[in-house]
Amino acid sequence: MITCPLCEQNYTLYSLCADCRRIRHFMSIYSKDRVIQILDNILSRTEDKQDNKVNEEIKEDIEKVKYNLRKKSEEKKT
Numbered sequence: 001m002i003t004c005p006l007c008e009q010n011y012t013l014y015s016l017c018a019d020c021r022r023i024r025h026f027m028s029i030y031s032k033d034r035v036i037q038i039l040d041n042i043l044s045r046t047e048d049k050q051d052n053k054v055n056e057e058i059k060e061d062i063e064k065v066k067y068n069l070r071k072k073s074e075e076k077k078t
């Protein structure tokens with residue numbers, strides 16, 4: 001067992017603990033830069049404004065996914 005190099009709290013047999021592997025998972029989906037950008041934008045806000053910012057940040061991603069799904073279903077029709 002070693003201490004996780006990212007959070008430096010949990011012990012792990014792997015290179016990262018389970019919590020930090022989730023972060024790496026998000027990085028593999030959204031890219032490292034996008035994850036850092038979201039964290040920067042959200043965590044640098046005061047707490048009462050965070051909810052709005054979270055919604056704003058996620059909305060963009062949700063719209064992209066919706067757009068892609070719509071595009072896919074339209075492609076099937078033609």
Ligand SMILES: [Zn+2]
Nearest residue numbers: 004007017020
């Ligand atoms: Zn960790």
